[in-house]
């Protein structure tokens with residue numbers, strides 16, 4: 001979800017007003033659509049962070065494909081919306097019985113389905129699960145009445161007519177389920193005034209340029225191939241360099257922090273995931289099993305059970321704890337096709353995984369040690385905007401989404417809460433978002449273009465150690481069950497690299513840049529010097545190449561700029577005779593007559609310190 005925080009400075013009242021404007025626009029859009037396309041069926045239309053959307057069903061065409069809206073349709077709808085706004089229609093609230101609601105929406109099958117859920121007390125008017133039986137109510141403006149709890153502006157005239165825009169149409173399954181009909185979702189954006197709208201549109205344009213899916217292709221980092229399949233990236237040589245540098249970083253940091261490295265297979269017998277509880281809790285995110293010699297095997301969606309087995313491979317003493325087992329494990333998850341998104345959400349992923357087994361009294365220090373790792377990485381990458389989120393269970397999900405042990409939920413949640421408070425890390429608490437085996441701290445970050453991700457994760461697990469019969473002998477010579485912490489501060493290579501591409505707009509710091517230096521001869525006569533120089537840099541541990549193609553010098557410079565190579569060395573007669581280089585950095589700054597040795601030392605220093613530029 002795109003989390004543009006352009007309205008982050010608003011007071012709660014201002015935010016409330018903007019929310020009402022966006023929500024009201026969703027209703028007005030639905031009215032306009034029904035007037036222009038009377039056969040349309042309406043589904044749901046909530047306000048969102050940057051505006052609003054509404055889902056419509058336009059039926060299917062002669063070939064059975066869902067009909068959709070064209071850009072011209074959007075213009076017409078927008079124009080009609082402006083008229084409705086100028087007519088200053090009041091928003092009128094009323095409560096109705098389920099029968100009355102069914103009468104009002106008799107031609108709207110999606111609403112009828114929602115009314116059924118509302119009547120049973122299961123869902124709200126957007127189809128979200130609820131705890132209390134909701135009242136059934138509607139809001140009407142002009143000729144349009146919608147199933148809704150509000151709130152809305154008082155009348156349509158309170159909506160600024162020049163601060164919204166219909167942006168796009170996307171397919172969306174009814175209730176997010178691919179077995180349901182595909183609906184047409186119109187997204188609109190809405191702000192308080194024209195300037196805010198324009199700022200947002202400008203930001204979106206910048207976002208388009210930084211989009212990792214676009215840059216990832218241009219910078220030759222990764223591709224998807226139809227025959228390989230959706231969500232299964234192929235890493236090109238430049239991408240493989242990024243992966244290796246990140247892995248090197250993680251391994252250094254983890255070595256220092258006392259982790260040991262292990263390895264585990266990609267495929268395993270069903271029994272292991274039954275024991276771990278992934279089956280059935282996690283089954284829908286797993287690839288279906290394959291059968292070999294009468295036994296069912298799964299590809300792993302997580303590395304945890306293997307590490308548990310390694311822990312259990314021999315008796316453990318308290319002296320070995322905390323035991324920290326790390327692996328850049330490759331996992332496969334059957335993410336729904338509608339949710340796949342570039343590198344951010346893929347189906348094959350390499351996870352910065354580790355499991356820490358510790359005694360209860362070691363928990364706080366270990367947990368906060370992981371938080372310290374986050375900090376270290378965030379500083380390195382210059383990530384200063386993030387929110388830590390404590391995800392807890394919800395009693396409603398016990399035995400379904402969550403392991404059925406309320407006492408241990410409450411206890412571990414309190415352990416995490418108190419560790420976080422002692423560490424002075426600001427965090428927000430969100431119920432009903434925990435892992436199935438325990439509470440977790442997730443870190444939400446925003447890329448430079450406002451895209452929000454869960455990057456790092458730090459999870460407590462009280463459920464799995466007993467399932468795997470994990471034990472250690474404590475100081476008193478008695479058997480005790482350890483706690484397990486699952487953590488992935490650097491997320492997966494896929495999500496992290498997707499993020500970093502946008503964060504740096506492809507201008508990776510030198511240590512990460514796939515190509516660090518390109519040597520550009522002024523004419524063919526300087527080719528030999530250029531090639532030797534590149535070789536010397538290469539031998540000095542620098543990723544350098546000479547561009548000896550037949551292009552003209554300016555074309556070579558342009559090419560290096562497009563590829564965002566940090567350093568360009570232009571060499572001609574002067575450089576050859578003096579054994580120097582003329583340095584051009586990708587930001588356009590230059591330095592002439594730099595001794596070769598000095599340049600090498602400069603680059604080596606940047607790499608060794610993982611400097612930020």
Ligand code: ATP
Pocket residue numbers: 302333335343344345346347349351454455456457488491492494495
């Ligand atoms: P999400 O809620 O995003 O699906 P999760 O809670 O299932 O993630 P974990 O099992 O905790 O994820 O995985 C560890 C980390 O791996 C996550 O914090 C996230 O950064 C990353 N990750 C999870 N799923 C994917 C995916 N499909 N593609 C890329 N990275 C992923």
Ligand code: ZN
Pocket residue numbers: 023027045146147148149150
């Ligand atoms: Zn509404």
Ligand code: ZN
Pocket residue numbers: 302303304355486487
């Ligand atoms: Zn794990």
